[in-house]
Amino acid sequence: MRAMVLEKFKEIMPVKDVAEPKLSDGNSAIVRVEANGICRSDWHWWMQDWGWAGIEPELPRILGHEFCGVVEETGKNVTDFKKGDRVIVPFTIGDGDHNCSHCMEGKNNLCDNLSIIGCGSDGGYGKYVNVQNADFNLVTLPESIEFFEGSVLGCRFMTSYHGIVERAGIQPGETLVVYGAGGIGMSAMHIAASMGAFVIAVDISDEKLDKARSIGANAVVNAKNVNPVEAVTEITKGGVDVSLDALGGRETTVNGVLSLKKGGRHIQIGLTSALEKGEVALPVDIMITKENSFISSLGMPRLEYPKMLSHIANGNIRLKDLITKRVSIDEAPAIISSMAEFKPVGMSVVDRWQ
Ligand SMILES: [Zn+2]
Numbered sequence: 442m443r444a445m446v447l448e449k450f451k452e453i454m455p456v457k458d459v460a461e462p463k464l465s466d467g468n469s470a471i472v473r474v475e476a477n478g479i480c481r482s483d484w485h486w487w488m489q490d491w492g493w494a495g496i497e498p499e500l501p502r503i504l505g506h507e508f509c510g511v512v513e514e515t516g517k518n519v520t521d522f523k524k525g526d527r528v529i530v531p532f533t534i535g536d537g538d539h540n541c542s543h544c545m546e547g548k549n550n551l552c553d554n555l556s557i558i559g560c561g562s563d564g565g566y567g568k569y570v571n572v573q574n575a576d577f578n579l580v581t582l583p584e585s586i587e588f589f590e591g592s593v594l595g596c597r598f599m600t601s602y603h604g605i606v607e608r609a610g611i612q613p614g615e616t617l618v619v620y621g622a623g624g625i626g627m628s629a630m631h632i633a634a635s636m637g638a639f640v641i642a643v644d645i646s647d648e649k650l651d652k653a654r655s656i657g658a659n660a661v662v663n664a665k666n667v668n669p670v671e672a673v674t675e676i677t678k679g680g681v682d683v684s685l686d687a688l689g690g691r692e693t694t695v696n697g698v699l700s701l702k703k704g705g706r707h708i709q710i711g712l713t714s715a716l717e718k719g720e721v722a723l724p725v726d727i728m729i730t731k732e733n734s735f736i737s738s739l740g741m742p743r744l745e746y747p748k749m750l751s752h753i754a755n756g757n758i759r760l761k762d763l764i765t766k767r768v769s770i771d772e773a774p775a776i777i778s779s780m781a782e783f784k785p786v787g788m789s790v791v792d793r794w795q
């Protein structure tokens with residue numbers, strides 16, 4: 442099969458023919474990938490970031506943690522899925538073990554033996570992928586959602602959904618500022634706008650801010666030209682109910698916290714990068730005097746999928762509008778390397794392997 446393979450960190454990844462994966466055990470399934478989204482986490486892994494967070498791929502590795510496709514083969518113990526089923530593969534692969542309290546609560550994203558597909562094992566930049574504990578981890582992809590749209594339900598869209606809706610508990614009429622108009626940020630803005638929140642986008646690219654407006658942002662701030670905290674405070678007359686750092690890093694994290702009104706809550710989805718190595722100093726005294734909350738969010742528990750899919754089916758969500766480019770696997774290496782300059786606008790999805 443054709444696959445993009447990470448052989449050496451920071452070197453353009455070759456696309457080559459490799460052996461197809463085999464079932465790892467009776468609980469696994471082989472999924473034929475129909476679409477794999479190009480997520481910024483791929484760039485971090487390629488750059489050899491995140492060793493300090495305990496998530497670094499062993500090489501060689503086929504990255505790709507945001508994909509959907511069709512079940513090709515199932516192990517003998519798999520009962521809920523069969524060949525031909527359309528499936529989403531959430532990137533947080535849980536063990537589904539009865540002794541793991543998190544998995545038993547449906548929180549595969551917090552599994553004690555969590556494995557990130559496309560980092561801890563080979564992922565969706567190859568045409569076929571072995572998915573462990575298939576009954577526990579796979580989610581049915583509704584017929585109404587096309588494959589190229591469904592891929593983002595494996596990482597960026599669902600991560601934003603869990604963060605904004607469940608963790609931050611955003612309500613209609615509340616104000617939200619999103620730092621970073623990338624895939625996570627755009628998804629969060631679109632979801633919050635669809636629920637009736639007032640949404641402000643902050644980025645340093647006018648092109649991305651234009652895109653943010655088109656998917657639901659009510660106001661935009663270019664942080665290259667103005668102090669974003671002052672701008673957000675001015676727009677909202679005192680600060681937002683919810684701030685999201687979709688990017689990760691000292692500046693966006695602290696600016697997010699400082700954009701809050703009294704009682705507001707900050708949601709952190711972006712992991713830090715090589716500059717911070719996981720540590721950011723927070724304005725704790727200000728947070729106390731304003732009773733601000735700092736909330737983190739990782740992926741999405743499997744039990745929230747039915748609610749999210751229902752929201753997509755019944756609400757004003759247009760997954761198509763979030764995806765700007767459908768590309769072949771041969772274009773993926775250059776797109777990932779261009780993420781150093783934050784070039785891609787919107788979300789790019791690989792949906793061709795030939
Ligand atoms: Zn991702």
Ligand SMILES: [Zn+2]
Binds near residue numbers: 541551
């Ligand atoms: Zn578990």
